[in-house]
Amino acid sequence: MVTAEAGAQVIDVPTGATLGTLGAHMAGVAQVDATAEGFVSCGNGVTTSIYSLEGIAPAREMPSGAVVSESLKSATPDGTFAIRSDGAEEFVLTYGNEDHSYTFQGTHGEPDDITAVAAAYQPARFVIGTRSGGVTAYTMIDGGSGITMVPTREWDTPDGSPVEAVGWTEDGERLAVRAGDRWWTPYANSEAVGVQGIAEAVAARSPAAWSPAELESFPEDFVEGMGMRAATPLPTPR
Numbered sequence: 001m002v003t004a005e006a007g008a009q010v011i012d013v014p015t016g017a018t019l020g021t022l023g024a025h026m027a028g029v030a031q032v033d034a035t036a037e038g039f040v041s042c043g044n045g046v047t048t049s050i051y052s053l054e055g056i057a058p059a060r061e062m063p064s065g066a067v068v069s070e071s072l073k074s075a076t077p078d079g080t081f082a083i084r085s086d087g088a089e090e091f092v093l094t095y096g097n098e099d100h101s102y103t104f105q106g107t108h109g110e111p112d113d114i115t116a117v118a119a120a121y122q123p124a125r126f127v128i129g130t131r132s133g134g135v136t137a138y139t140m141i142d143g144g145s146g147i148t149m150v151p152t153r154e155w156d157t158p159d160g161s162p163v164e165a166v167g168w169t170e171d172g173e174r175l176a177v178r179a180g181d182r183w184w185t186p187y188a189n190s191e192a193v194g195v196q197g198i199a200e201a202v203a204a205r206s207p208a209a210w211s212p213a214e215l216e217s218f219p220e221d222f223v224e225g226m227g228m229r230a231a232t233p234l235p236t237p238r
Helices: 194-203 212-216 220-226
Strands: 008-011 018-022 031-034 039-043 048-052 067-069 073-075 082-085 090-095 098-103 114-120 125-130 134-143 146-156 163-168 175-179 182-184
Touching: 008 039, 067 114, 067 175, 082 114, 082 125, 125 163, 125 175, 134 163, 134 175, 146 175, 194 220
Parallel strands: 073 114, 114 163
Antiparallel strands: 008 018, 031 039, 039 048, 067 163, 073 082, 082 090, 090 098, 114 125, 125 134, 134 146, 163 175, 175 182
């Protein structure tokens, strides 16, 4: 759906939820077309961009090769790293042959009941799904002061459906989330660990310019410190 603002919105027809915006950097989107394979083109008479709906639109079938858990406990095949929860806000991580107890602060800092958890390694990571549809993924970092967990992805089911299962796609690049009896595959960001990892990814970006919406997702001091700049919008066609 083309909007009065920049870009075109992707709408989930069964629920009416907005799944995302394509071409947000493009002023005056006037033409939109889609293929059965999940590709969408957006054009404004000057520029045309092609996008994939992978990671945006849901599917009825679980991604091929995905490794997921639909329970409140999960462990790596060798059992050296595991997570379990009581179904409320408490969870326990097992590593180094010891249990470590935590209170889940909720996706976006909003307390919520845990409904599914999953653990994996290379890198060591875990993901938590909640009753209100929140998903939070963490990567374990072995630093100088010991092992710490770094949140690398927060995501919500677009229509607020409770999370039924969580895990990763076969290549580990995306999360695999079942909610409302459908499968979603948002990016996992498992490798973007800590501020240093994020800074390296930002520094390597090409092109270097960012859309206003992207810039708003970073703290102001980070944007200034990294020298991040906004992309210059195209002139509105006359």
